[in-house]
Amino acid sequence: MVRRQPTDPPPIDLLASVQGEVSWFCCGTAWGPCSTTGKGACGTCNSGSLQHAWPNTSDACWAITHPDTCGFNLSRRTCGFQHRITALCSGTSVVTAIADCGPQTDLFCGEKSCCGATCASNRLIDLTPAAYSKIASLSAGLRPCEISTP
Amino acid sequence: MTSRRQMLKSALLGGGASVVAATALGSLGPEAAFATAGAPEVEPGTVDPNFAEGRIRSIKDNTLLVLGSNMVFHNIRVVDGTSLWKLGPVPFEQAKPGDGLYARGVRMPDGVLAAEAVWLNIVNIKGHIKNITSDKIHLDHNGQEVLCHVVPGKSVAVHSESPPSADLSMLRVSQHVQILGAWRPDTNEVDIATVFSPH
Numbered sequence: 001m002v003r004r005q006p007t008d009p010p011p012i013d014l015l016a017s018v019q020g021e022v023s024w025f026c027c028g029t030a031w032g033p034c035s036t037t038g039k040g041a042c043g044t045c046n047s048g049s050l051q052h053a054w055p056n057t058s059d060a061c062w063a064i065t066h067p068d069t070c071g072f073n074l075s076r077r078t079c080g081f082q083h084r085i086t087a088l089c090s091g092t093s094v095v096t097a098i099a100d101c102g103p104q105t106d107l108f109c110g111e112k113s114c115c116g117a118t119c120a121s122n123r124l125i126d127l128t129p130a131a132y133s134k135i136a137s138l139s140a141g142l143r144p145c146e147i148s149t150p
Numbered sequence: 151m152t153s154r155r156q157m158l159k160s161a162l163l164g165g166g167a168s169v170v171a172a173t174a175l176g177s178l179g180p181e182a183a184f185a186t187a188g189a190p191e192v193e194p195g196t197v198d199p200n201f202a203e204g205r206i207r208s209i210k211d212n213t214l215l216v217l218g219s220n221m222v223f224h225n226i227r228v229v230d231g232t233s234l235w236k237l238g239p240v241p242f243e244q245a246k247p248g249d250g251l252y253a254r255g256v257r258m259p260d261g262v263l264a265a266e267a268v269w270l271n272i273v274n275i276k277g278h279i280k281n282i283t284s285d286k287i288h289l290d291h292n293g294q295e296v297l298c299h300v301v302p303g304k305s306v307a308v309h310s311e312s313p314p315s316a317d318l319s320m321l322r323v324s325q326h327v328q329i330l331g332a333w334r335p336d337t338n339e340v341d342i343a344t345v346f347s348p349h
Contacts, residue, residue, distance in 0.1 A: 034275075050196065110310070130203075
């Protein structure tokens with residue numbers, strides 16, 4: 001497990017918004033391959049609610065997602081904490097609450113998604129279908145975004 | 151300026167507005183369908199009343215009767231301007247009983263969801279490739295194998311910021327990918343729309 005040392009820079013999203021990739025995932029009662037997903041790390045996750053997964057909800061979560069591998073020292077945010085996610089393609093935003101741990105940032109290190117000349121790298125957040133569909137089409141499975149606090 | 155939501159309401163509330171509204175709404179390409187100005191804010195973390203998920207139980211005229219996975223029924227009205235997706239844009243006739251769906255629109259006072267967009271059988275799953283052939287990817291998704299079919303003319307791979315390519319030959323066994331596709335109802339099989347690969 002990786003712990004921050006006193007000399008490390010502060011987590012970036014304490015100081016300013018951060019840009020990365022956003023995708024969507026299903027949770028809660030569901031159909032198809034999602035039917036076995038469950039209610040997430042917080043026990044409240046539901047595809048129809050305005051929620052998201054965050055890579056640093058606990059030590060155990062961080063040990064799975066490891067955004068530091070991609071150079072991100074994201075702040076610890078726990079269940080219910082709210083973020084504003086703005087789609088860089090459309091400029092539309094949605095405010096959602098943490099309901100799960102994820103995405104597994106380290107498995108997609110360096111990945112970049114773009115719309116036109118607007119790009120962002122690394123998977124930092126996953127939205128429920130209800131939340132993602134407020135800012136992009138579900139058929140666009142990956143988009144650049146900006147993450148901030150509301 | 152009339153918002154999309156107002157047009158959808160007009161389309162449902164009659165007054166001869168439906169066809170006009172649908173035309174004015176335009177082609178409703180997936181990226182164009184998300185203007186929500188004027189919609190009341192939904193509390194973060196809570197259920198969004200303007201969204202529905204579930205499986206189609208029956209279809210009557212332009213209305214989908216959908217049983218949510220939480221056992222709540224939804225009546226989802228499709229108007230001429232509604233965009234439907236099933237491995238790509240499709241006409242209303244492609245919606246079938248048994249299909250899973252997500253829908254976003256405007257919840258009307260009578261409880262009907264006037265749909266802006268309906269995504270039929272859409273799944274977006276991550277996992278690692280256990281095996282790959284020219285026409286199939288065996289994906290390990292949370293310990294369960296999902297058989298993903300390459301559909302000629304439809305399936306593409308996106309390698310990071312590179313443009314989508316119909317050539318899936320750069321994908322490799324054991325690598326992690328995200329597969330967006332259309333579930334084949336009541337199976338563990340998916341038709342591939344896009345494979346997102348970080349490399």
